[in-house]
Amino acid sequence: MLDRTYLFFVLPLVLAIKAEESGTFFTVEENEFLLNEKVFLRIKGQSLFSCSQICARRSGCKGANFLREKAEEGICLLLSELQTEHPDLTQKWQGSFYLKKSFIDQAILMPYFVGPAIDTIHPTANHNSCQAILDHNNHASSGVYQIDLDGGTQDNAFRVYCDMDTEGGGWTLVWSYTFTDYDDFDDNSNAVTPRPNWPANSEVDVPVSTTPPQSEKDYNALNFSMWKHLGKQVLIKSNINNWLMCQPGTGSLVDWKTGSVSCQVIKRVTTKCQSTQGPTNIWISESDNSYGPMYGTSGKSGIYYYFDGSQSNGWPTHDPCAQNQENNLRDVNSPHGNIFIR
Secondary structure, three states, X not given: OOOOEEEEEEOOOOOOOOOOOEEEEEEEEEEEEEOOOOOOEEEEEEOHHHHHHHXXXXXXXXXXXXXXXXXXXXXXXXXXXXXXXXXXXXXXXXXXXXXXXXXXEHHHHOOEEEOOOOOOEEEOOOOOOHHHHHHHOOOOOOEEEEEOOOOOXXXXXXXXXXEOOHXXXXXXXXXXXXXXXXXXXXXXXXXXXXXXXXXXXXXXOOOEOOOOOOOOOOOOEOOHHHHHHOOOOEEEEEOOOOEEEEEEOXXXXXXXXXXXXXXXXXXXXXXXXXXXXXXXXXXXXXXXXXXXOEEEEOOOOEEEEEOOOOOOOOOOOEOOOOOOOOOOOOOOOOOOEEEEEO
């Protein structure tokens, strides 16, 4: 079973020391246990949900370990603030849950509530993008939300990660990727992986994903046909190249059109080529000499980002100098990149 992280909301519970409009929520780590010899309260025969309720009612409780003994019962170990200050002490423990307590205005939570099953998020409002969520509540923070593109029955709603901080927020994460051969970056064996299910020629051979990524290091991609319903602006992040925010012109990534774009460098990750401006063009091609979209300037020699998906031809340029060279950061842990839409 894969370990999972959830947000677990306990809206009806309000601490006496808080204002009435404040609620309690928990970040829940499945198969995690915070090791500590001092537990200020140990209660048997509880469920995960009742464990969270007990912690929510106690001002001294800042988190809890829940150990499942039976299908619906277990042991609830309440933790103090001192204990929760050491998240590095969390250990893998099958069948356990680590709950960390926090507070948030109920106005932020009104579109959502979590029922007794912590892996089910029930929307009570129709939001079709992260921008729509932010428009509804400008205090919304970055994290995983549920959206419904058509605003209908919500049977086809799904979870996405929202960046509510960068350049005004409202960005929906549609793709998180890494590299097949980062250490030999400009070799033909290197490519971005996985790739979205956008059109590609037969030599594009990295795995395809249609699973919405839940974080910037969850390497997956939302179904490409949905991207255009989230917006037209594109945010490109990477920990080996500068971040870009791109407005469409005659070209558009979500509409899969070659043409002009207007890209602004919003964060310089590297110290190279500080005066280099953002790309002015996007090239979309399924021909034999292109294995993914490119952002660049002054023709295809001035590539800034190239999302190459072939492990036998080309390489995925991430060049802050827009020279189609290996000017990206090297020796970076967990090298990756992300595309958001707004």
